[in-house]
Amino acid sequence: MSISLYDAVIPANLQIIGSVSGLLDKAKAFCAAESRSEEDMLQAKLIEDMLPFAYQVKAVAEHSLGAIEGVRAGNYSPDLSAPPANFAGLKAKLAAAASALEALDRAEVDAFAGNDMQFSFGEMVIPFLAENFLLSFAQPNFYFHATTAYDILRAEGVSIGKRDFLGQLRMKTAS
Secondary structure: OOOOHHHHHHHHHHHHHHHHHHHHHHHHHHHHHHOOOHHHHHOOOOOOOOOOHHHHHHHHHHOOHHHHHHHHHOEEOOOOOOOOOOHHHHHHHHHHHHHHHHOOOHHHHHHOOOOEEEEEEOOEEEEEEHHHHHHHHHHHHHHHHHHHHHHHHHHOOOOOOHHHHHOOOOOOOOO
C-alpha cells in the first residue's frame, strides 16, 4: 500500500490541531475554576529555558499550515512574531490553520513531492525536498510543540489525559 503526501500530513495535522484547540478550552475552564489568570497560563513553561505555553500553541499552527505555505513558496522561515495574547486569539489561530488546511487541494499537496525547497533562519539555509521537509522537519516539530503544550497544562494541574491529546481518531467505519 502506498500513501500520498497529503494523507501522510494533512489529516494528522487536522486531528492534532483539533485536540490542541480542545486543550485550550480545558485550560480556560481550569483558569476560571481555579481563579488563575489567562496570562499566567499562557506564560507557563516546563522549565525556564523553554518557550511558554502560548508559543507552543502558536507553533502548532506554524508547523502545519506554515509548513505547507513554506513548501508552496519554496522557502520556510520561522515566524518570530509574538503569539496571540489570550486563549481566544490562540483558538482563532488554530481555527484559521485548520480552515486553510481543510481547503487544500489534495492534488496540489501531492504535487509538492520532489520539489526543491529550503529552511532558512538567518544565515542558515538547509535544502530539502518538499516531502522530506514536511515529514522529517515540520511534522516532528508539529508533534513536539503539541506535546509540549499538553505537558505544560498537565504540569500546571489541568485535568487532561491521553484521550485529550489524541483528539478525534480516524477509525474505520462500517461499510
